Amino acid sequence: MVALSPSRRLRRTPFSQGVEAAGVKAYTVYNHMLLPTVFRSVQEDYHHLKSAVQVWDVSCERQIELRGPDASRLMQMLTPRDLSAMLPGQCYYVPIVDETGGMLNDPVALKVAEDRWWISIADSDLLFWVKGLAYGYRLDVLVDEPDISPLGVQGPRADDLVAAVFGDAIRNIKFFRFGWFNFEGTSMAVARSGYSKQGGFEIYCDGSHNGMPLWNALMEAGKALDVHAGCPNLIERIEGGLLSFGNDMTRENTPHEAGLGRFCSTRTAIGCVGRDALLRVAKEGPTQQIRPIAIEGVIPACEGPWPLLAGDKRVGQVTSAAASPDYKTNVAIGMVRMTHWDAGTPLHVQTPDGLRDAVVQENFWN
């Protein structure tokens, strides 16, 4: 791997000091911010995530706050998911689409109040789209990026760790719900959510000055639980079929192509700017779609789309791939044309190191 040159533009986070003290070995850049990718090794981090508990600096999931009389109208303009029954305290995974139905982001939206939302974003400046719409439609809404930085706690022992810092009431938080909990005098949203399949929470740290005290409190309380600094793990997230915007789908793709049709209620999502464009694809289905792919042999890091071939014909591409210690194969995510997307279909993947055998899977692994 090459080095990453530091600059202010690649923003540090309220937890960077803790991340560095924990020995971060590599970063990626996400929403103009540093996101750790490796601590001990991707494999060691993977095994530990599945067996203990980790604290993740996911500040890069920046928040967009919508506040005001038109906040809910604006939120529904952004997504084909029907938000009309959503209650304060709920989190929804919401594909965000433009007027052509192309995906602009795939964030988690938190309904804070009837007139207040947070959007916890994936890697694109969604703020610009939201502001542009709000301005163009003259909506009565404030749109901004508040000083709120999510800290993830993921792994089978996450409940014990978060309970040790925030109290046992956090055990009652249901999946994709959040509540308000006190940390040293500041009320913070704590949600049962996160970018792994191991269970856990995201703490919406309110105020950068609370960053290191919160980090340290979790690390201290977690000593008996074998807590370690961690980060979204490439292998685990592919095993679990957790998509990555910019990797597995882009503005070129509809939510239906990304396999997110179940999060779209295009007919009833009245006001969604992409509704017209998506009505037909919602009815007829996409012609290519995300699939789990198992790849044989030794593969390099996936730095760009790898063509998926059926004979000489290109029928899709692989966009994320990694060797899985638990499943003894290379787990991968690909976009496959409908002619070849059935489970069991044998294909070839063109990696930079040569062709590899691959098979379309029925389900993700985890």
Next chain:
Amino acid sequence: MVALSPSRRLRRTPFSQGVEAAGVKAYTVYNHMLLPTVFRSVQEDYHHLKSAVQVWDVSCERQIELRGPDASRLMQMLTPRDLSAMLPGQCYYVPIVDETGGMLNDPVALKVAEDRWWISIADSDLLFWVKGLAYGYRLDVLVDEPDISPLGVQGPRADDLVAAVFGDAIRNIKFFRFGWFNFEGTSMAVARSGYSKQGGFEIYCDGSHNGMPLWNALMEAGKALDVHAGCPNLIERIEGGLLSFGNDMTRENTPHEAGLGRFCSTRTAIGCVGRDALLRVAKEGPTQQIRPIAIEGVIPACEGPWPLLAGDKRVGQVTSAAASPDYKTNVAIGMVRMTHWDAGTPLHVQTPDGLRDAVVQENFWN
């Protein structure tokens, strides 16, 4: 420096193969794309840039294309610079502002035709803002990111190198103008512009498949000119006062704070969405502004804003800094409050390694 983890999300460019063969040592991430930062060393690259000629992969200056009857109206909505007299074939440096006058980007706009523009962007997803406005205002315009990747040729011998590949007519291109030139059957825009003070061109490589042939043609033609792969150089760009969006100014700042008032004609920029917000600041001036700052002693890499102090009082911040071999000081860019922005004002800078003496300069160095 820590390592950068590769992924598809950090897009490779049409020139990445050449960049790697040339021995790139470090990258940054810019518009979700790889931007080289070091080849031999920052110092060696610096001296070479000032004495010979370099080829720069600046594909990360992604293009936004506006096309259609409302393209010029939309372009003027984006910027307080008056575009009414601009002709096809001209490039303008255009601060882009939101409805509050906050900067969203500082790109170079190319007027391709009366109904067609390219915006060669700095590091933010400006496309989202432009699309949001176009949609909100129901403008008759296509907005997209075409497959066009700028390749910079910078340094005192740039004319000779570009002439060797595109013909001697390129010598007649005036500063911030562009013309159309043939490369292996494809017409490409070649502009006299670039992110250094050493002179040179930006070739708007049309079509990813033309990337490596163009790279190789320049490298081959430049052998006698001591051509090397290069990249925007931290030291040289600070010496020259070339600002970096996200480093030296953000959405928090107006163009006037960024010292870009000369590129604003707020009174006559009719249609600019930030016009109302900027009228007062245009009249009364900003209360803080970008200044060149000389810093004494040894300093680390600038990874975040360093407070500028007058006694105990914070009066600004340094956002870019590097040791200059030619000027025998640390050259820096800072934002300073009007109470302390006069040239010659002595200040202190709080670096992670301790306080350093600093002096506000009259002019940038280069």
